[in-house]
Amino acid sequence: xxxxxxxxxxxxxxxxxxxxxxxxxxxxxxxxxxxxxxxxxxxxxxxxxxxxxxxxxxxxxxxxxxxxxxxxxxxxxxxxxxxxxxxxxxxxxxxxxxxxxxxxxxxxxxxxxxxxx
Numbered sequence: 001x002x003x004x005x006x007x008x009x010x011x012x013x014x015x016x017x018x019x020x021x022x023x024x025x026x027x028x029x030x031x032x033x034x035x036x037x038x039x040x041x042x043x044x045x046x047x048x049x050x051x052x053x054x055x056x057x058x059x060x061x062x063x064x065x066x067x068x069x070x071x072x073x074x075x076x077x078x079x080x081x082x083x084x085x086x087x088x089x090x091x092x093x094x095x096x097x098x099x100x101x102x103x104x105x106x107x108x109x110x111x112x113x114x115x116x117x
Contacts, residue, residue: 005055010112013105014048028089040080046073060116067113071106078102
């Protein structure tokens, strides 16, 4: 691994969740292609993108700011998961799985943010 962010577990987990949610959203109705499907995909992508952007040659202040952006994107993902469950695009089991993964990632990102002074 040549880039600093590639070593970060939060970046690796964000990449994993992004891939999983991308596959999951393939099953949404066609009417959601430009709405909820697009929104949840962009939000999950934004998590890893902001982690990597903050890790590249940034000051601690800048890195912290980008981690906060990632946390906000994760909150957006969780809201999209709730909408997906309410619209019956995903099962309760799927929701719980992605919700728990998201919660664990959020806690990891908060811990990381708090270490960056």
